[in-house]
Amino acid sequence: MNKGSEWRKWNFHVHTKGTNKNDQFTSATMDDFFYTFFKGAFDNQISAIGITDYFSIDRYLEAVEYRAEIEKKIDSTGKKLFTDIEVEFIKNIFLFPNVELRISPATKKGKFINLHFLFNPDYVPSLNNSFFNKLQNIDGYLMNEQGFIDYAKHLDPKIHVDAQYKYGLDNYNIEVGEIKKLITNNKELRENSIVAVSSKSNDGVSGLKDYYSEFESEGGSLLGTIKSIYKLTQIVFSGAPSDKDYFIGKKTSVEEVENHAGSLKPCIIGCDSHTESELFNKFTWIKANLNFEGLRQICLEPEHRVRIDNDKPDFKEAKLLIDKIQFLSPNDIFSTVPIYLNPNLNVIIGGKSSGKSILLYAIAKTLSTDDTVLKNDDGTYKYELNTIENGFDFEITTKGGFSQKLNRNDDENSIVPEIKYIPQSYLVKLAEPELNKKGKSLNKLVRDLIKEDDTCKEAYQNFINKVQQNDKLRNSQIDLFFETQREIDNLEGELKTKSNREVLEQNIKANSEKVEELNKSTGLNDTQVEEYKKLQAKLDLNNLKHQSLGNDLSSINIFNAELKQVISSFKQKKDSLLETIQLPEIKKFFQNEYSIIDILLEKAKTIENSIQTEIREDGTHFINDCLFKNLLTLINSKNLELKNSLKPYLKDEKIKLAIVQLNESIKNDKNAIGDIDNINKKIKEKKKNLQKTKDDILNIYEESYHEYTSIIENLKVRTHELEKDGLKIVGKAKYNFKKLRDNLWSVSDGRSASYNQYSILQESKKATDEIIFEDIFNEIKKIFEDIISGQYVLTSKASVSNVVKLVLDDYFFDYWEITYKKDKLGKMSTGKASFVILMLIIGLSKSRSPILIDQPEDNLDNRSITTDLVNYLRNKKLERQIIIVTHNANIVVNADAENVIVANQKGQSNENSTSLYKFDYINGAIESSFDRILTETDILKSMGIRQHIADIVEGGKEAFIMREKKYRFH
Structure with missing residues (x-):
């Protein structure tokens, strides 16, 4: 069940029995300890653990060895120690080595700084040659068992032989320059390790800061050391909110953090256990796959992929989340393998005619209650799915466990009725000049979005009831x-x-x-x-x-x-x-x-x-x-x-x-x-x-106008929340001059052309013109008087009473004028207007139901995509589930899509896949990465999601390179 990058509990700093320093574990045997250890991991639902030790990975290897035998572990009565559910969970825990080093200089409290190397488990066989046997301390002793002994003798030649290793280990420290040189000169090591530093005041960089502040006048070189240490690392061990805000650029600025520390950095915590009671009492929420590539993602997304909190982040109601989608294809036209969706951003990519939009459309047609967005301008459905395959169906299951099929009885209501579907070109059509029909549709769209708030919806319905009653x-x-x-x-x-x-x-x-x-x-x-x-x-x-x-x-x-x-x-x-x-x-x-x-x-x-x-x-x-x-x-x-x-x-x-x-x-x-x-x-x-x-008629007419100004004032509160995004919506009462003119001309005697004497009926008047109510009111009263007196000449078939009703009809409407960063919507380019409309749809919507968007980047320039659209999606995916079809790599990579669905149609690409299905899909996280397997003939299974992105999506490789360059992963 792959949903891409998911929030899970990670514990980065866990010591185990036998740890090289400060071992206070009391379990009688290693088996007893590891039973407690893995049982505790299951009970606390810890999905990733950094097995930590000083200058060693031996404890990590012990944990891996114990887990390998976990299914065979039995107690004295022959009963299995772990249940099948526990075994399944523990087998999937991501174990990785965390090698803890001490580096000089010392802090104010005389402690050396703790530096952590988090290694890719796949790289473990290479660590002795590429890491442990390469590092030496300031006195030239290597970081291995003999090196610790030699170092102890160097420090105190009189120390007893039995204590030499322990003494050397306790006092061993490495100069920061040595570590920097090793990392700089070894690309393979650099790609398979992540360096973290403690921010504590006794054995972390904060201790150096305190020391520097006390001796500021003579501490110039120490400041350079602090910066060097930070620039050497990608992660900070700290649970302090001030550290977290600082290292993601919120406390000061991104530029200052990059200048001081080299890059933005995630802050994490671990339990730093040295007793059984301390195991897993602290954890960090990480949104990533359970692998080293997933761990790397938090360095690329230090703000959005890391949370230090008791509760799971990004809570969304189960009833508003699509958990699983599945084609029901009796003739294997579509893959029938369920596709699981992430609660946040899901992107669908693929080549031309690969089934991307069909998948999105199938979701929309199954759930949407707005039939108009499912159809073309001529009233036909955008995709006649039943004509693609006889017996075709599509099923959606929500996180709450409710399922629904596309082909169902008309009286069966949607299980997610407020889902929003934005088909391809929909935004472009709405972005056309506001004077035409499409502009009116846009005004209705904004109004409907404002009304999604229950209070505003009720207020607007009361307004409608009043004007209709009027x-x-x-x-x-x-x-x-x-x-x-x-x-x-x-x-x-x-x-x-x-x-x-x-x-x-x-x-x-x-x-x-x-x-x-x-x-x-x-x-x-x-x-x-x-x-x-x-x-x-x-x-x-x-x-x-x-x-x-x-x-x-x-x-x-x-x-x-x-x-x-x-x-x-x-x-x-x-x-x-x-x-x-x-x-x-x-x-x-x-x-x-x-x-x-x-x-x-x-x-x-x-x-x-x-x-x-x-x-x-x-x-x-x-x-x-x-x-x-x-x-x-x-x-x-x-x-x-x-x-x-x-x-x-x-x-x-x-x-x-x-x-x-x-x-x-x-x-x-x-x-x-x-x-x-x-x-x-x-x-x-x-x-x-x-x-x-007559007076009552005119009073009612005036009251109706004031109902418009009143509802606009009442709904104003809904538009304020968009101002933080640079959007401004101003409601105004407008008058449909053209509609009155057309209606009145149709019953007027053209020979007399009575309409020529009234300014309100001039052809230059447009529905979007600014209005002064008193001017309109005076003109309406005059036309009313002239019709009943006969001065306004009508056609012989016209009913005077009906014409008066026509003149006094309610041609007012609430109009929502939209500006983005001081540009009016009607004067923007189509591409920019499309983005603004998307912002409106997502930003104004009160519903937290999923939103489906087909190629929102259409007509947008690359800068607008990489800045405006990407940033907007990054923020809004935290509020509601988003599913997007896209061909733009920036949306996939820089919006940090949690789940990538790759679509393929057999025979469309240069390479023919051996998949059973004509339309096939695979999904996973960006960090799902492996190079092309030449022996795999099913094209979707032949490479990782990352490689599919680079291969399919325009600018995919460049997007990854730019993203990693930003965080020095190059």
């Missing part, structure tokens, strides 16, 4: 406006059918005088005539009440029907809302709060039932008791009473008939005047409502 409300108010206008028109039309008010009043006056004369002709005196007139006036008033009651009944019926309809709609929405409420406490509360809707609906139904009428032979009657029925009864009763009161005054039948006719005429004329007054009253009220509705 759209509905504004359109309903426009409908109400024109409905009210129609009602006014109808009332004014009806008013024209009525008689002239002065004529009616004159007729009433004349007829009233005739009635008075007729009454006098019957012999009624003046008093009786006045009484008659009073009774007749009461009767007239009662008749007007009857007329008003009918008018009021009609109005109530119309309103109650509308009320019932509206409340029924609200009840339905309310019931639907309450069904979606999840918390019972909230549901119960709002059931009670909104119960008024149910009450009001029942009230409307009750009113409707109470004022029901039926027609009988003697007229209209109310079915149920109600206010109208009671009033009608009173009016009819009063009418009858008044008519009876008038009878004594009308004795002459002929005169009586004339008076009745005249009074009927007067009654009708008064009713007509009542109708005129009622219509005028309605017209006045409706005109008042018309103006209010």
Whole structure:
């Protein structure tokens, strides 16, 4: 299960029983010790151990020998000492020799500096001739057993022969220049060793620093020695955070560290065990393969491949990590061997048509919920995988253990739905000028990325709900406006059918005088005539009440029907809302709060039932008791009473008939005047409502605009986090002038060309122009006025109300202006803009799901790749899993890809592979390195990952050379 460079626990400094100095181990036998040793390594999950001793690798050889027999180790009862799981783990522990030297000069505390040589295990057979037998101390004694004895005699000729070796070993030290000369003159030794120095104050370089600071005036040569020691080494033994920050250039500067120490350096720790209880109580997290080449990587990546911490670095949620991918290929078109992915940066390389992009696309198609990025502009899928092979499928397994196939039921949701896929040329298309369709897509992309934050997403959805509600409300108010206008028109039309008010009043006056004369002709005196007139006036008033009651009944019926309809709609929405409420406490509360809707609906139904009428032979009657029925009864009763009161005054039948006719005429004329007054009253009220509705329409329009400025202000917090990367995103409310212009022109009378008189409709106006809301608002109001007044001439088929809705439609939009290092996105080169868009996609995205990118380097110049893109990927891979197809070596090498997947199509290269599959893949870490095996005919298996990179990827060899030159590995 190869996932490339993975974080594992390494212990670089472990002494074992029998160590040449300060041996305090108490195990009775070596077997007892190594059982404790390897059991402790398993329990603590230590994957790499530097077996350390002074001037010797004997302890390392003992550990290797014991491990070789580990499967055979049994206790006194015959039971295996280690379980199968323990054996498997221990067999894979990377053991390497750590030879500890003491070098002069001495520190302030009189101790010699500890220098460590970490050797490639493969180089061990050469160490005697190339290392141990080459070094000699300042007095000329060689670093071997006889040399230590001779050195002891040199120091103290009287020392007992039994103590000579131990005494010589304890006091032996080497001048730093001797070590430097040996390393400089032996390329093979240099390539198979890594030198580390202690930074302790008693036996490390810090002790020299203290000494130098105390005697600074006479310590010039000592400062040179300190620098020489640091420049000789690649690693520093120190757990101090200040040392770690210093040696990776964070505390001061990279330039100062390189000047003082020769290169940036990783800081590591080890347990420096001299007792069993000290074994593995300290460790360093290392991200590398378990081999010497993996160890070398920490010198090339001192910041990103080393951590001193209790917890495993770069934590990512298991559900958001793709652990394994696998082609299911019944006809062996694709390799069916599972490909394991690293949690950080995975790069896919290969020759032309080698299956790189197909692999990435298969991952995207299996998981992505965004179908648009999977398709070409014509709607077809970029790769029709099923046409490549019948029965083809693809399976993905997450770190959390969930699996999903590409061919699955439509109702099966993605196990990683927020995965992002950026196909080849996608960035380039988005980077095209922002005035065209692609620019709008980019704006939507930025908006969608901003909304990935749950709080912002909720805020934006609330904003959308508000403006949509405003759209509905504004359109309903426009409908109400024109409905009210129609009602006014109808009332004014009806008013024209009525008689002239002065004529009616004159007729009433004349007829009233005739009635008075007729009454006098019957012999009624003046008093009786006045009484008659009073009774007749009461009767007239009662008749007007009857007329008003009918008018009021009609109005109530119309309103109650509308009320019932509206409340029924609200009840339905309310019931639907309450069904979606999840918390019972909230549901119960709002059931009670909104119960008024149910009450009001029942009230409307009750009113409707109470004022029901039926027609009988003697007229209209109310079915149920109600206010109208009671009033009608009173009016009819009063009418009858008044008519009876008038009878004594009308004795002459002929005169009586004339008076009745005249009074009927007067009654009708008064009713007509009542109708005129009622219509005028309605017209006045409706005109008042018309103006209010118009004001409401414009207020809603203005409120919608302010919703845009408000949401932009609320979302601003999401864009601040990108400023550290040199990106700046400024939200602005913009107006789609072109859309309004196109819509309005389509319903305008071209002969009149009314649109020419409004600046808002000029063809020079673009959607990305800066806007002043007051100017737009004033123009919109003017067009609104001119359309309803008829000054703006429309086509004969155009509906005025629909055109007004069109004009007052919401053409505002939130626009996100992007600048990178003071350059506006729209004015950048396509390549630079592509990179900026990639930064946006990765930087703004709140999701920690994997991101898939196909050749992000397209259209980028080499400098942008080696600086901007590489550095960005190095940082962002710590936050989320990244899978990239690339043909650029800088992305692979200098972005320090943890896992490299090499793709090959049989027959595409000059050499035909004997692989079973047409499309085949292999993966591993950059540090997986071995030269071409000429006898291996499967091309992917014939060389290491490093060699594949150098062979396939453009500039691969140069990228490795530049990287290693930077850290003096040349």
